[in-house]
Amino acid sequence: MASTVDSSVSDLFSSAPALLSNLGILSPDQIELAKILIENGQTHLFLHWPELGVSDKEKLSFFEQIARLNSSYPGGLAAYIKTAKELLADSKIGKNPYDGFSPSVPSGENLTFGSENFIEMEKRGVIEAKEAAFVLVAGGLGERLGYNGIKVALPRETTTGTCFLQHYIESILALQEASHKVASEGSEGDIPFIIMTSDDTHSRTQKLLESNSYFGMKPTQVHLLKQEKVACLDDNDARLALDPNNKYKIQTKPHGHGDVHSLLYSSGLLDKWLDAGLKWVLFFQDTNGLLFNAIPASLGVSATKQYHVNSLAVPRKAKEAIGGITKLTHDDGRSMVINVEYNQLDPLLRASGFPDGDVNCETGYSPFPGNINQLILELGPYKEELQKTGGAIKEFVNPKYKDSTKTSFKSSTRLECMMQDYPKTLPPTARVGFTVMDIWLAYAPVKNNPEDSAKVPKGNPYHSATSGEMAIYRANSLILQKAGVKVGEPVKQILNGQEVEVWPRITWKPKWGMIFSDIKTKVGGNSEVSRRSTMAIMGRNVFIEDLSLDGALIVESIDDAEVKLGGLVKNKGWIMENVDYKDTSVPEEIRIRGFRFNKVEQLEKKFTQPGHFTLED
Numbered sequence: 001m002a003s004t005v006d007s008s009v010s011d012l013f014s015s016a017p018a019l020l021s022n023l024g025i026l027s028p029d030q031i032e033l034a035k036i037l038i039e040n041g042q043t044h045l046f047l048h049w050p051e052l053g054v055s056d057k058e059k060l061s062f063f064e065q066i067a068r069l070n071s072s073y074p075g076g077l078a079a080y081i082k083t084a085k086e087l088l089a090d091s092k093i094g095k096n097p098y099d100g101f102s103p104s105v106p107s108g109e110n111l112t113f114g115s116e117n118f119i120e121m122e123k124r125g126v127i128e129a130k131e132a133a134f135v136l137v138a139g140g141l142g143e144r145l146g147y148n149g150i151k152v153a154l155p156r157e158t159t160t161g162t163c164f165l166q167h168y169i170e171s172i173l174a175l176q177e178a179s180h181k182v183a184s185e186g187s188e189g190d191i192p193f194i195i196m197t198s199d200d201t202h203s204r205t206q207k208l209l210e211s212n213s214y215f216g217m218k219p220t221q222v223h224l225l226k227q228e229k230v231a232c233l234d235d236n237d238a239r240l241a242l243d244p245n246n247k248y249k250i251q252t253k254p255h256g257h258g259d260v261h262s263l264l265y266s267s268g269l270l271d272k273w274l275d276a277g278l279k280w281v282l283f284f285q286d287t288n289g290l291l292f293n294a295i296p297a298s299l300g301v302s303a304t305k306q307y308h309v310n311s312l313a314v315p316r317k318a319k320e321a322i323g324g325i326t327k328l329t330h331d332d333g334r335s336m337v338i339n340v341e342y343n344q345l346d347p348l349l350r351a352s353g354f355p356d357g358d359v360n361c362e363t364g365y366s367p368f369p370g371n372i373n374q375l376i377l378e379l380g381p382y383k384e385e386l387q388k389t390g391g392a393i394k395e396f397v398n399p400k401y402k403d404s405t406k407t408s409f410k411s412s413t414r415l416e417c418m419m420q421d422y423p424k425t426l427p428p429t430a431r432v433g434f435t436v437m438d439i440w441l442a443y444a445p446v447k448n449n450p451e452d453s454a455k456v457p458k459g460n461p462y463h464s465a466t467s468g469e470m471a472i473y474r475a476n477s478l479i480l481q482k483a484g485v486k487v488g489e490p491v492k493q494i495l496n497g498q499e500v501e502v503w504p505r506i507t508w509k510p511k512w513g514m515i516f517s518d519i520k521t522k523v524g525g526n527s528e529v530s531r532r533s534t535m536a537i538m539g540r541n542v543f544i545e546d547l548s549l550d551g552a553l554i555v556e557s558i559d560d561a562e563v564k565l566g567g568l569v570k571n572k573g574w575i576m577e578n579v580d581y582k583d584t585s586v587p588e589e590i591r592i593r594g595f596r597f598n599k600v601e602q603l604e605k606k607f608t609q610p611g612h613f614t615l616e617d
């Protein structure tokens with residue numbers, strides 16, 4: 001066999017005789033891949049290979065995987081292994097990734113819900129929205145939550161049961177419509193919606209969309225981009241890890257949400273969007289049910305301040321698992337405003353003159369605003385930057401060492417990257433800013449399982465399915481309150497071991513009210529909603545006027561029906577019953593919340609004909 005291969009190749013492969021003896025089954029492309037592996041210290045992958053004719057199919061499928069790993073990484077496997085060696089060496093000597101930089105608290109835009117500035121920014125944001133594209137990163141497994149399905153299929157709240165994905169789509173559609181309405185002329189384009197998936201989430205995301213007619217979006221408006229996993233590493237020499245169950249397979253793990261940039265770049269979508277006159281790309285994560293409360297105003301801030309990068313932030317509790325937005329100033333004078341991830345903030349602070357590390361200041365919060373990973377990028381400069389980098393994002397490695405010699409790992413590791421690290425390569429002229437909003441308005445992710453949530457230090461947010469749903473009722477209650485409705489005060493309750501505020505269960509469709517000034521036009525007279533009430537508004541032209549609600553009211557209407565909700569509505573309502581998360585007789589998506597509704601009695605109205613209606617109709 002070896003005689004058909006030129007001598008430089010047989011020299012190169014002399015360290016891997018088992019490979020050499022199998023060259024006959026490999027195509028020229030596969031031999032090239034084999035060269036890359038051998039040149040980059042991966043001889044061990046072939047040590048166990050049997051002679052030609054034995055397990056040949058497995059050997060070929062091994063190279064199919066190698067080809068995929070090589071083509072899905074910018075610069076290929078050689079680049080991956082080279083970077084891995086460098087980062088692992090840095091990690092071994094404990095090199096501080098922020099060496100030479102001193103952290104300080106940056107200043108950004110602060111928005112208070114309902115203020116004049118907030119209302120102006122929201123209106124501006126609606127105007128800009130028709131030039132926006134939305135990108136949802138949803139490739140993560142959600143290991144901390146431990147839910148069996150995909151996270152975007154979870155109900156955002158269980159009063160209507162609307163899942164996160166449906167809510168996101170309906171919010172984008174509502175913004176699109178509102179934006180077209182205020183547009184002076186032309187520009188009736190659809191807002192593109194991109195979802196980054198992975199092998200863990202792709203088919204289930206696709207199925208969720210297809211079986212629900214894309215929740216009202218045009219299928220052509222939605223694009224799924226699947227990220228590939230990257231090779232795992234067994235040791236400090238960046239030797240690729242073989243799958244413990246299949247020695248013809250490299251073990252792989254997710255590379256992180258930073259992949260979204262290279263995927264967008266290589267998809268060709270950015271050019272298409274530029275040609276279509278788009279200006280903004282908005283990135284967001286899988287389970288923040290409050291996010292769209294913050295989108296219009298922050299987009300308004302991006303436009304007014306002409307930010308190339310605008311990150312959304314909320315006040316952060318010390319040690320909370322959200323990154324801190326930090327100003328980093330280098331000894332040589334350069335500086336940047338960037339997210340420092342939650343596991344790195346404390347060591348960075350301790351190493352640079354803050355001996356107490358990540359602690360709250362006199363406000364009761366960390367002085368560093370908390371990153372909610374909602375990024376608004378200006379498309380033009382974004383595209384230019386990606387053209388230089390190919391979409392590659394600065395990576396990191398986080399091996400768990402067996403002992404202090406740092407010579408071996410507890411389990412294989414891999415390189416990772418984060419989407420919020422995008423600004424790290426930007427020139428100093430780039431306009432990078434951030435916008436801080438109220439937590440109650442903007443951030444309530446569902447990330448933690450009930451058991452871990454119950455252990456969260458008192459006063460820190462739970463980030464659980466329970467707190468995520470309660471936050472929606474609280475936000476909607478507060479918004480209606482600020483619009484003039486008398487809303488019953490919340491009660492404290494313990495659900496799945498977490499103390500939460502339970503507000504009236506108020507929820508509405510995005511098209512009912514995207515921005516505060518719209519919502520105010522839908523609310524009039526003297527209205528009140530008692531603390532034990534449930535109210536779901538599923539229609540556009542529904543007006544709350546002199547309503548007194550004590551019980552449950554569910555209203556659904558078509559756009560051409562104008563419905564007035566008024567008068568006294570009193571019934572037994574929906575009662576919240578405790579459910580234990582360990583009670584497997586209850587569906588998982590319910591029991592992780594710690595409660596379910598006993599729908600005892602409600603007034604339920606559906607208006608399916610055009611016209612003017614009241615609750616008596």
Ligand SMILES: O=c1ccn([C@@H]2O[C@H](COP(=O)(O)OP(=O)(O)O[C@H]3OC[C@@H](O)[C@H](O)[C@H]3O)[C@@H](O)[C@H]2O)c(=O)[nH]1
Pocket residue numbers: 137138139140141196198227254255256257284285286287321322323339341342370371372373418420447
């Ligand atoms: O490989 C991946 C990993 C994650 N993701 C997605 O990225 C999003 C965030 O993932 P995680 O929930 O694991 O992120 P984390 O909670 O660890 O931190 C993230 O959110 C909170 C912020 O303060 C942090 O700065 C940010 O990194 C999810 O929507 C997830 O689906 C991917 O799309 N691909």
Ligand SMILES: [Mg+2]
Pocket residue numbers: none
């Ligand atoms: Mg994570």
